Amino acid sequence: MSSSKKQSGSLQEKPGISQPEITNVAAINQIKKNRRQQPSSAELITGILAGNRTALSRAITLAESTNPEHAEKANEVITGCLPHANKSIRIGITGVPGVGKSTFIEAFGTFLTQLGKKVAVLAVDPSSSLSHGSILGDKTRMEELVKDENAFIRPSASGDTLGGVARKTREAIILCEAAGFDTIIIETVGVGQSETAVHSMVDFFLLLKISGAGDELQGIKRGIMEMADAIVINKADGDNIKKANQAKLEFNRALHLFPQKKSNWQPKVTTCSAITGEGISAIWETISSYVDTMTASGYFQEKRKEQNHFWMMETINEQLKLNFFTQPEIISQLEQNKKAVQNDEISPFAAAQLLLNIYAKIQK
Structure with missing residues (x-):
């Protein structure tokens, strides 16, 4: 090869061949033409009432938005859905981090869908006080329930409002009820004032505990115990069964030290294993018994009226x-x-x- 000839690399562009266009103008115009405009309030309401998950998710996003224009549209959607709401059982579930809330909710939710229930889970993930970000990992943790066609899981960042549970969660409940979900589960972040907020928007308040971690003494706090309608000792499996039963006895003794609830309901203490499913059906029986008893006494509706006034x-x-x-x-x-x-x-x-x-x- 003559030294006067230039060496050509494999990546060198050949003369006469131009680089292709990075963008395709015709394709862009077609995408713009086919791109659907944001649905109107009436379209969202129609979609929600028809059980459309996309419409429901969009409406919840509007309710969570801080944009004033979105707030106005969200109020229109919620007002349109309100006549079709209030036909569910609302269950609040709380417990310290590590108690197994997500695992329990997946086992409990799966049990309910197998009974023919339609379950909506409104899970609140704690936000970072530094970056204000949130992992929103509940859909990952509840990998089986998220695939269930009779379940809807909506994780939301807690932000800086009352432990993550505020008016927007309340509005999400109404939207889920209008979409046909008859069992609404609200999972708290398990810290601070979030329990109080959840208690003010649910029919039944369930406190999850674990044994063998110093949790028995830590759990016997007047405020949270007075709010609980049932206490469930989770992770009662394997070598932990004996400890769970002992914790059950301790919490039962503690409950008798508290004054009678306004509803006259005596909170129940039970054990379960979200892994094996043991005890899950008994929890639903307790909740069903509570709803039947409170409905018969008139307390169920009275409590909801008080909650409406509060909100x-x-x-x-x-x-x-x-x-x-x-x-x-x-x-x-x-x-x-x-x-x-x-x-x-x-x-x-x-x-x-x-x-x-x-x-x-x-x-x-």
């Missing part, structure tokens, strides 16, 4: 707070007052009153 007041508080902090005058003055409070130039109470006075003038 009306909570929504008013939330909207007032949102309106307050989005006022330009408040935003401007807030930073100044913040620095003054941090430098001990003014008390937090006086600073707050100054801001409230500004807000009062804006509203006039």
Whole structure:
């Protein structure tokens, strides 16, 4: 080969052959033409009432959005679905991290779908206080239930509101009920005030515990015990069965120290294994017995009316707070007052009153 000839690499472009277009204009135009516009409120309502999962998911996303335009549309959808709601049993499930909530819910939900129930699981994943992100891993953990055609799993990030359970979860319940789900399960993040919020929107409140981890003493707390309608000692399998039965006795003794519930219901304590399925059917029997008893006494509907009133007041508080902090005058003055409070130039109470006075003038 002559040294005057240039060496050609295998990747060298041959003369006369141009590079292909990176984008296909005709394809892009076709995609734009076929791209479906966002469905209207009426279309979402029709889809939800027909049991369309996509419509239901879109409506829940609207309800979770902080965009004011989305909020208006979400309210229209919820209002349209409300007459078709309130026909389910709402079950709240809580427990400390590691108690096996997701595993239990999958076993319990599968049991219910086998009975012909339609189960919706509203699972709240804790958000990071640093990155504000959330893994949303419940669909991964409930890999069998997620494939069940009679089940719907919706994980949501907790954000910074009351342990992740607030008005938006309440709205998601209404939407799921309108879509035909007759059993709604709400899984809390298992920390702080989330239990109180869940208790205010469910018919039956189930507390999951485990034995053999110092959990018996830790679990006997007045607030959470008073809210529970049933306590289930999970992971009662293998070598842990004896410990689970001992924990059951301890919790039974503790429950008799508390005053009678307003409903006159005596909370039950039982054991189960989400792995083997042992004890799952007994839990459903307890819940069914509770619903029958409370319905007969009239307490079931009375409690739901109280919850509706509670959430009306909570929504008013939330909207007032949102309106307050989005006022330009408040935003401007807030930073100044913040620095003054941090430098001990003014008390937090006086600073707050100054801001409230500004807000009062804006509203006039």
